[in-house]
Amino acid sequence: TRPAITSVSFSPTSGNLGIDDTLSVTINAGEVGLIAGAITINAVDVASTLVDNGDNTYALTYVVGDGDAAVADNAQIPISIVLTDAAGNSNTAFTTSPVATSAPAIDPAAPTVSNVSFTPVSGILVPGESLTATITASESGLTAGDISINGVAVDQTFGASGGAIYTVTYTVTEGDDDISDASTIPISIQLTDASGNTSNTFTTSPLAASSPGIDANSPVISSLYFTPQTGAMIVGDSLSITVISNETLLELSTATANGVTLSSFVDNDDQSYTLKYGIAEGDADVAANATMPLSIQFADSAGNLSNLYVTSPSSGLTPTIDAHSPEISAISTTTADGYRKLGQTVAIRLHFTEVMALSGGNLSVYLNSGQTLSVAPFTADTAKNVTYTVQPGDFTDELDIDSLRLTAGTLRDSAGNSAFLTLPAGSNLADGSDIQIDGIVPADFVTGSVITVGTPVVAGY
Known part of the structure; x- marks a missing residue:
């Protein structure tokens, strides 16, 4: 059976x-x-x-x-x-x-991926910017398997766009691999159907001409130093700031030194860059035991900004800065108000904003009475006296200083800044005194004849 x-x-x-x-x-x-x-x-x-x-x-x-x-x-x-x-x-x-x-x-047939395209297709992507990959597959209803772009998993961004078309989005993150504009972006795509069939891994990336580049690594400023590193700098001097980075071909984004915006920028082609700070009148002074405030940031060609570098060299590697030229702060006298006649004197005192020294020539003091006084060279003084003796022909209703000039040499502070010889507004000699100068001698009185009428008659006049 x-x-x-x-x-x-x-x-x-x-x-x-x-x-x-x-x-x-x-x-x-x-x-x-x-x-x-x-x-x-x-x-x-x-x-x-x-x-x-x-x-x-x-x-x-x-x-x-x-x-x-x-x-x-x-x-x-x-x-x-x-x-x-x-x-x-x-x-x-x-x-x-x-x-x-x-x-x-x-369902014995695994899905297939036939094509991938990118949006955008050109340019350079930096951290925070996104790349959309459009995937053309063999069927609808697929789900994400393992999907990566530029070595970064993006399967969590998977979405259907209708029919057998799908998309994923890759967002560039700091530290991702850089991809030059002439290279392709690595991809790896697997899709799974409802039966659990997984496609072969698709790795054919769009051509470089249809892909953007990726610059995912911002430049880094690691250190900087000054030239010179010691000594004293004054108005008109220039301080070089050499900045060390990790890339060449960077651009200046922003830079300040000692509160001054810097624009002089040179790429040394060795990942170092030189900035120039020209010291101008009125800039902040930097003492011997102080550091100089600074703030420097670079950018690469893709627009990535470097770290904002604010670490100044120590005071031992920073020159001092005296950015305030000395001035005449006031002109005074101890002589009492009133008339001064021929041969009499007026004591005049020049006050300085800081210790100054006169060398190599004299300081000329021009009076409105017609005379010029001369101050001889001196060292390390905050004020200087000069005496005016009324000369024949001198005259003014109110004695004052018209101007100050150097005949030769220099008048400088201890740092080397040349003094301003501008007269102190509101503090000139006449602002604090009222001295009249009369050095004009009256002429003899001459008559031809005198007819007397009455008495008395006085002779000898």
């Missing part, structure tokens, strides 16, 4: 089986001890998987392979089962497969 198969059932009974998924098949027969004849599931030979359960049932295992026939969810999986007993009797091939509602679908 031939063996008889009464029914076949599947596990699972629903869902989708993809490549490498397993379908378990249970065969109900009328006896034990049967062996496999010709057995196929979905046209695939599975005879070698037959197991006798010892209870008139037998088990088969079908593993979905790439290239197997697809079976829709509303279709039956084709089967053909022949069993043989010990006497060599075989049943007629059993082909009654479970109905579609008791069988899974079979």
Whole structure:
């Protein structure tokens, strides 16, 4: 008697089986001890998987392979089962497969990715900017597998754009790999269908001509130093600031030194840059035990800004700065107000804003009475006295200083700044005194004849 198969059932009974998924098949027969004849599931030979359960049932295992026939969810999986007993009797091939509602679908085809394009297609992306990759695949309904752009996982940004088109977004982060504009951006894309089939890894990136570059590493300023590093600097001197970075071809974004905006900028082509600070009248002074405030920031050609560098060299590596030239702060006198006549004197005192020294020439003091006084060279003084003696012909209703001039030499403070010889507004000599000068001698009175009328007559006038 031939063996008889009464029914076949599947596990699972629903869902989708993809490549490498397993379908378990249970065969109900009328006896034990049967062996496999010709057995196929979905046209695939599975005879070698037959197991006798010892209870008139037998088990088969079908593993979905790439290239197997697809079976829709509303279709039956084709089967053909022949069993043989010990006497060599075989049943007629059993082909009654479970109905579609008791069988899974079979999807033996992995999705494929055919193309990837980028937006934007040119330019340079910097940290914070984004690149959108548009993926063209073989089917709709896919989900993200492992997806990376420029070595960064972006599968969490995956989205469907309709049909078999999908997008992911890569946002450049500081420290990502830089990609030159002449190179391609590395990509790695895997997609998965509803059956769990995963596409082959797609790595064909758009050509460099259709890709932007990536500059994900901002320049870094690591240190700087001054030239000179010691000594005293004054108005008109120039301080060189050499800045050390990690890149060439940087541009100046912003720079200040001692509160002054700097614009003189030279690329030394060795990742160092030189800025010039020209000391101007009225800039902040820097004492011997102080540091100079500064703030420097560079930018690369992509627009990435460097760190804002504010660490000044120590006071021992910083020159002092005296940016305030000395001046005449006041002109005074100890002489009392009133008239001064020929031969009398006026004591005049020149007051300075700081210690000054006169060398190599005299300081001329021009009076409005017509005389010029001369101050001889001196060292380290904050004031200087000069005496005016009224000379014949001198005259003024109010003695004052008209101007101060150097005949030669220099009048400087201890740092070397030349003094301003501008008269002190509101503090000139006449602002604090009222001295009249009359050095004009009256002329003799000469008459031709005198006619007297009455008495007395006075002679000798």
